[in-house]
Amino acid sequence: MGAETNSTRPRTIDIVNAGMAKRHAAEWRFRLYGKLAIAAAMLFLIFMFSSIIYKGHSAFVQTFIGLDITLNPEKLGLGNHPDKKALAAANYSGLVKSTLRDMFPDVTKRKDKRKLYKIVSTGASYQLADLVKSNPDLIGTQIKIWVPADDEIDMLMKGYIDRDLPESDRRVNDQQIAWIDELASQNRLENRFNVGFFTNGDSRDAELAGILAALSGSFFTLIVTLLLAFPLAVATAIYLEEFAPKNRWTDLIEVNINNLAAVPSIVFGLLGLALFINWFQFPRSAPLVGGLVLTLMTLPTIIISSRAALKMVPNAIRDAALAIGASKIQMIRHHVLPLALPGMLTGTIIGMAQALGESAPLLMIGMVAFIVDVPTSVVDPSTVLPVQIFLWADSPERAFVEKTSGAIMVLLMFLVAMNTIAVIVRKKLERRW
Amino acid sequence: MLVNDISVDRIDGDDQSSINAESVTPKHVLDRENRDTVGTVTVADPRITCRNVDVYYGDKHAIHDVSVDLGRNEVLAMIGPSGCGKSTFLRCLNRMNDTIDICRVTGQIELDGQDIYDKSIDVVPLRSQVGMVFQKPNPFPKSIYENVAWGPRVHGLARSKADLNEIVETSLLKAGLWNEVKDRLDKPGTSLSGGQQQRLCIARTIAVSPEVILMDEPCSALDPIATAKIEDLIDELRQQYSIAIVTHSMQQAARVSQRTAYFHMGDLIEVGETAAIFTNPKHPLTEDYITGRFG
Numbered sequence: 001m002g003a004e005t006n007s008t009r010p011r012t013i014d015i016v017n018a019g020m021a022k023r024h025a026a027e028w029r030f031r032l033y034g035k036l037a038i039a040a041a042m043l044f045l046i047f048m049f050s051s052i053i054y055k056g057h058s059a060f061v062q063t064f065i066g067l068d069i070t071l072n073p074e075k076l077g078l079g080n081h082p083d084k085k086a087l088a089a090a091n092y093s094g095l096v097k098s099t100l101r102d103m104f105p106d107v108t109k110r111k112d113k114r115k116l117y118k119i120v121s122t123g124a125s126y127q128l129a130d131l132v133k134s135n136p137d138l139i140g141t142q143i144k145i146w147v148p149a150d151d152e153i154d155m156l157m158k159g160y161i162d163r164d165l166p167e168s169d170r171r172v173n174d175q176q177i178a179w180i181d182e183l184a185s186q187n188r189l190e191n192r193f194n195v196g197f198f199t200n201g202d203s204r205d206a207e208l209a210g211i212l213a214a215l216s217g218s219f220f221t222l223i224v225t226l227l228l229a230f231p232l233a234v235a236t237a238i239y240l241e242e243f244a245p246k247n248r249w250t251d252l253i254e255v256n257i258n259n260l261a262a263v264p265s266i267v268f269g270l271l272g273l274a275l276f277i278n279w280f281q282f283p284r285s286a287p288l289v290g291g292l293v294l295t296l297m298t299l300p301t302i303i304i305s306s307r308a309a310l311k312m313v314p315n316a317i318r319d320a321a322l323a324i325g326a327s328k329i330q331m332i333r334h335h336v337l338p339l340a341l342p343g344m345l346t347g348t349i350i351g352m353a354q355a356l357g358e359s360a361p362l363l364m365i366g367m368v369a370f371i372v373d374v375p376t377s378v379v380d381p382s383t384v385l386p387v388q389i390f391l392w393a394d395s396p397e398r399a400f401v402e403k404t405s406g407a408i409m410v411l412l413m414f415l416v417a418m419n420t421i422a423v424i425v426r427k428k429l430e431r432r433w
Numbered sequence: 434m435l436v437n438d439i440s441v442d443r444i445d446g447d448d449q450s451s452i453n454a455e456s457v458t459p460k461h462v463l464d465r466e467n468r469d470t471v472g473t474v475t476v477a478d479p480r481i482t483c484r485n486v487d488v489y490y491g492d493k494h495a496i497h498d499v500s501v502d503l504g505r506n507e508v509l510a511m512i513g514p515s516g517c518g519k520s521t522f523l524r525c526l527n528r529m530n531d532t533i534d535i536c537r538v539t540g541q542i543e544l545d546g547q548d549i550y551d552k553s554i555d556v557v558p559l560r561s562q563v564g565m566v567f568q569k570p571n572p573f574p575k576s577i578y579e580n581v582a583w584g585p586r587v588h589g590l591a592r593s594k595a596d597l598n599e600i601v602e603t604s605l606l607k608a609g610l611w612n613e614v615k616d617r618l619d620k621p622g623t624s625l626s627g628g629q630q631q632r633l634c635i636a637r638t639i640a641v642s643p644e645v646i647l648m649d650e651p652c653s654a655l656d657p658i659a660t661a662k663i664e665d666l667i668d669e670l671r672q673q674y675s676i677a678i679v680t681h682s683m684q685q686a687a688r689v690s691q692r693t694a695y696f697h698m699g700d701l702i703e704v705g706e707t708a709a710i711f712t713n714p715k716h717p718l719t720e721d722y723i724t725g726r727f728g
Contacts, residue, residue, distance in 0.1 A: 246534055316571035320634070323529060324584040324641060325561035334583065335573055 052412070056405025062194040062207060063157040064146040065120055065183060069099050071132065071139045078139065087133050093125035096147075104179060115176055121148040123196075123208045146190065151206035151399035153180060157189065160398060171398075197406065201372040202388065206399030209392070211407050213371045217287055217382030218356060221367075224291020224378055225355050229298045230348050236299075237306030237344070242332055261300035268297045269364025277365060284366040285381040293361045298351035305347025309340040342429035349422035353415050359386035385411045468497070468697075471715045472705035476504035476692075480645055480675040481526060486540035488521055488530070495521050498540075499701040501694055503645065508667060508676045510690035510707065512683055514727065517696040519679045520568075523647050526677060527563035528556050544645070561588055564638035568650040570630035572622030572637070577614050580622040580633055581605060584641040600640055608636035609666050628659025635666065639674070646670065648678040652685065664689050683723055687711050695719045 073079070075098060076090040097117050101107065107116050124147035131145065132138060148154075152171045155161045157180070167174050183189050200210025236257075244250045272293035276282045282289045313336050321331035362368070367383050368391065375382035383391070385407060392404040475482075479502040488496035496518045503509050503526075511519040521530070528549060530536040542549050549559055561584075572580050581601045582591075591597035601618075605611040610632045614625070622633050631651055638646055648667070652660040667676060667689045680686050686693050686707065693707045695718070703710060703719045714720040721727060 314571075316567065316569060317573065318532070319529065319565075319567060320571045320573060320637075321583075322532065322556075323527065323560055323565035323567070324587070324637065325557050325559075326584075326587050327557050330587050334587075339574065 052405050052408050056402055056407075056409045058158050059197060059402040059406025059409075060194050061191050062196070063149040063154040064190045064192045065149050065153075066144055066146050066188040066190065067096070067099050067103075067120070067124070068142060068144050069095060069128065070142040071095070073139050076132075076139070082136065082139075084133070087136060088129070090129070090132070092129045092132070093122075096120065096124050096128060104182070112175060115173065116179065119150055119153050119176055119179060121150050121207045122205055123148055123203075146192065148196070148207045149189075151397060154207055155398050156180065157191070158402075160402075197403075201374055202370055202383070202391070203372065206395075206397050206403060209400070209403055211385065211388060211410060213374045214383050214385045214388035214407070215410075216374050216376075217290075217367070217371065218384040220287035220375060220378045220380075220382065221290040221294060221362075221384055222352055222356060224288055225294040225298060226348070226352060228291065228295040229302055229351065232295070233299050233302035233348070234306050234344055236303050237310060238332060238337070240303075241307050241310040242328065242336070257300050257303055261304060264360075265297050265358055266360040266364065268293050269361030271296065272361060273364045283379050283381070285369045285371075285383070286379045287367075287375065287382055288378040289365050290362050290367050290382075290384065291378065293365060294355040294358060297358065297361060298355050301351040301354065302344070302347050305350070306340070306344040309343025309347065310336065312343060313339045342426050345429070346422045346426045349418050349425070353418040353422075356384075356414060356418070357386055357411065359384070359390055362387055363390075385414075468700040468702065470500065470701045470704060472703045472710075474501045474701075474704050476502045476507070478505045479503060480505055480545060481677075482541075482543045483526075484541040484543075486522070486525060486538065486542060488518070488525060489537045489539075490533070491535040495699055496525075497699045501701060501704055503675050503677055504692070505675055506671055506673075507692060508671050508678060508690040510686035510693045511677065511679045511696060512681075512686050512693060512722070513696035513702075514722065515681075516698075518699040519694075519696045520649050522696070522701075523649055523677060523679050524565075526645070526647055527560050527565055529560075529565060531556060561641050562643050563645045563647060564641065564643035565647040566631070566634050566638055566649065566651045569654050570627055570634050572625070572630050572633050574621060574623055576619045577605075577622050577625070577633060578618040581636050581640045584637060588641055590641065604636040604640040605633075607639055607666075607670070608632045609662060610636055626659070628655045628662060631655060631659070631663060632666065635663070635670075639670070643674065645675045645677070648676065650679050650681055653681055660685070683711070695722060697722070 072095070073082075075095050076092065077094075078086055078090050082090070097113075100116050100120065101113065104116060107113055127147055128145065131143075149157070152161070153176070156163070156172050156177070161170050161172055163170075163177060172180075180189065196208060197210045199212050200208055201213030203209040240250060240253065272289060276289045276292050277284055282292075317335050317339065318331055321335050322328075326334070362384055368387050369381055369383060370391070371381060371383045373380075389404055389407045389411065392400045392407060481503040483502070484500045486496060486499045487494065499522060501509075511523065513519050524530045525538050525542060526549075530538060538550060544559070544562065548554070573583065575583070578601055581604050582597055585591050585597060585600050591600055602611060602615075605614060610629060613629060614620075614633075622630065625633060631654075635646075635651075652663050655663065664685065667678065670676060671691075678686075678689065690707045692704065693710045694704045695702045695710065695714075695716075697718050703714060703716045705715075710719065711723055714723060
């Protein structure tokens with residue numbers, strides 16, 4: 001009977017060989033799908049980055065107008081020996097305007113004059129004021145300063161405003177274009193690095209708006225978040241993983257922590273509003289409250305990754321330490337924690353990166369305010385980078401489009417830097433077994 | 434029909450003197466009445482005395498009513514088939530089973546007359562007296578020096594840096610590792626070979642000067658040469674310590690131990706002088722095991 005079966009059934013190798021083409025095809029197909037998926041992901045990523053960089057790169061440069069200003073004390077309204085108060089109150093904006101009038105003497109109509117004044121930023125008079133206040137000896141001399149052009153002029157120079165459009169359809173009229181061309185021919189127009197973008201707070205004038213206030217707000221908010229979230233989360237993870245008995249209560253806590261990680265962040269904002277601002281009477285718009293809210297939001301993330309890191313520590317190490325007669329806390333401090341720390345830090349940095357990119361909960365606690373002054377402490381009113389981006393994206397002026405993309409580039413740079421640090425920390429501290 | 438085929442195969446394939454088909458599951462393997470310990474459980478000068486020890490993992494009754502003594506300067510080998518509870522029992526002796534939430538131990542285990550499961554007993558001093566070496570070498574991911582020095586340091590045994598250095602040196606000497614590592618004490622303990630790692634673990638254990646050393650299959654992950662070194666070491670350590678060793682290898686038990694305990698499915702079947710157990714086992718289960726019929 002056995003011999004009979006052998007003769008009627010084909011050999012295994014023949015069946016296998018016959019099926020190999022199909023198996024190879026299946027594998028080839030799967031690999032193709034994988035490659036296509038990666039290609040699609042890369043394509044979207046490249047599209048996103050190139051779109052942001054294309055729109056945002058021009059935010060880092062700006063059009064400046066060179067003005068030869070004679071610091072005539074009479075026009076400034078200053079006496080012979082002006083004190084600080086007089087210097088601060090001097091009529092700088094009048095001087096800028098008269099300088100412009102002198103450059104284009106044929107402009108006489110009131111309406112045209114106003115158009116002329118508009119080609120330089122309102123920040124020009126402040127810049128002049130700062131210069132004179134810091135160096136009063138300049139009074140009476142002629143100086144050349146470069147002041148930012150108005151954002152519309154800047155847009156024109158960067159090519160975002162089409163000169164060929166009918167005059168009524170653009171925000172810069174023919175007369176202004178003529179003045180600008182005149183200035184350009186005199187080499188009084190320059191495209192310079194936009195230092196103000198990194199040193200100014202927010203402004204209604206796009207050419208003066210910068211991200212420093214938002215960056216500083218983000219910094220203070222993240223410091224609060226880090227100082228609160230990291231120790232709390234690590235202590236929680238260690239307690240739950242190493243000390244807590246495994247029973248229904250700890251199961252319940254674990255489920256809740258896992259669920260909290262999935263709660264929409266705006267809910268944490270509402271909680272922060274109700275708890276910290278309405279009940280504790282903490283100041284509105286402050287990084288302190290923002291940090292508290294983001295702490296609540298990032299805690300579950302850090303706890304979960306810290307617990308995972310603790311679980312990765314082999315039990316053999318715990319046994320070894322305990323068998324020598326170490327107490328549990330000695331075992332954790334000397335052996336378990338050092339081994340789990342890289343994982344914990346990675347989780348923390350990922351959590352902080354998440355917190356850095358968060359805007360929704362901060363809108364709830366008033367960090368959406370218009371902040372001109374750079375905050376210097378955790379209780380100063382401030383905003384954060386993502387909220388600043390949100391505010392600019394909402395602004396009607398054409399110039400804020402590039403500011404928005406520029407700020408996104410800065411934010412992305414920070415996120416990439418933080419993730420890189422996470423990878424480096426992991427590689428540096430990781431021990432091989 | 435099918436059963437007959439198999440039994441015919443067996444008789445054909447095996448030596449004629451071997452047992453017939455029924456003895457594949459001999460009656461005494463299933464019979465619970467014959468599980469009382471035979472042999473001598475007591476010794477004249479005990480360090481550890483265990484009486485009526487039962488261990489449960491949740492609902493599972495892992496160790497049934499075990500009583501045995503561990504004498505001064507003796508090596509007690511615990512042998513038996515896999516899952517017979519010998520490691521579980523060993524881990525009761527320094528309360529390492531405390532780390533398992535569902536594990537429950539009843540009965541009496543005394544170290545020098547003191548009940549180690551008494552409520553007033555702290556596991557920290559207990560474990561400093563009863564050291565343990567594990568199946569898989571588990572050095573800390575630190576330097577060789579730190580591996581040995583850590584125990585004395587947490588217990589505050591060294592009075593000075595020089596004192597600590599001396600403890601490390603003598604421990605490594607006793608573990609027979611000093612000559613191999615004295616020039617690279619700052620290298621990671623995990624960089625050593627398996628046998629060296631296990632001797633490092635032994636050095637780490639004796640660095641805190643325990644009274645008793647428990648060894649849980651210390652050679653199962655090692656090659657024969659490393660095993661021979663560890664076995665020589667065990668024989669030397671016996672001069673100073675009491676040693677309980679769990680082993681899978683009957684040859685090893687015969688080589689290193691003075692007394693042997695045979696465990697079977699959670700029962701202590703037989704205890705006695707090693708020579709007597711291996712030449713003249715009293716219990717049929719012991720005989721089956723040491724003659725290689727199962728296990």
